[in-house]
Amino acid sequence: MTVTVEFWYLVGLLLGFLGVVFTFGKLLLGEIEKRLDQRFQTIDAANKAAELRLDQRFQAIDEANKDASKHWDTRFAELMDQNRREADGWQRIEKDFLRFQAELPLQYVRREDYVRNQTVIEAKLDSLALKIENVQLKGQQQ
CATH class of the missing domain: 1.20.5 (Single alpha-helices involved in coiled-coils or other helix-helix interfaces)
Structure with missing residues (x-):
């Protein structure tokens, strides 16, 4: 085929x-x-x-x-x-x-300054007291 x-x-x-x-x-x-x-x-x-x-x-x-x-x-x-x-x-x-x-x-015031000033014042007062005492003693002797 x-x-x-x-x-x-x-x-x-x-x-x-x-x-x-x-x-x-x-x-x-x-x-x-x-x-x-x-x-x-x-x-x-x-x-x-x-x-x-x-x-x-x-x-x-x-x-x-x-x-x-x-x-x-x-x-x-x-x-x-x-x-x-x-x-x-x-x-x-x-x-x-x-x-x-x-x-x-x-x-x-510093403490040292105060102490110094106080010492000076006390010394002056002591000397003044001494002078007054001396004057009193002289007054009693006369």
Whole structure:
């Protein structure tokens, strides 16, 4: 049994088969492209939703940063004010101490100086008492 096929008939069958394969390939690629488009659309939608969430988070973070910045600015201002008041207090104490040091020699006498002055005064009183006693004795003898 021999099968005889003419050349043009074989070419027609081959072209028909290639046409069917091409058509099925085109349909298959069209479906793949549709599915890819759907995937990309869902990915884009998910990305937009994620971007929206990130924007909201960034806005919340920015608000928190602004609040924290305000808090720290007020806290640092309070600390600087407290530091300034403390420095003023220390300056006042230092001035008072310097004034005290300047007035100290005028109002107080050192112990050695006091003892010396007291000794001098007592010696003068003793000599005065001796003179008075001598005068009294001379007055009694006359």
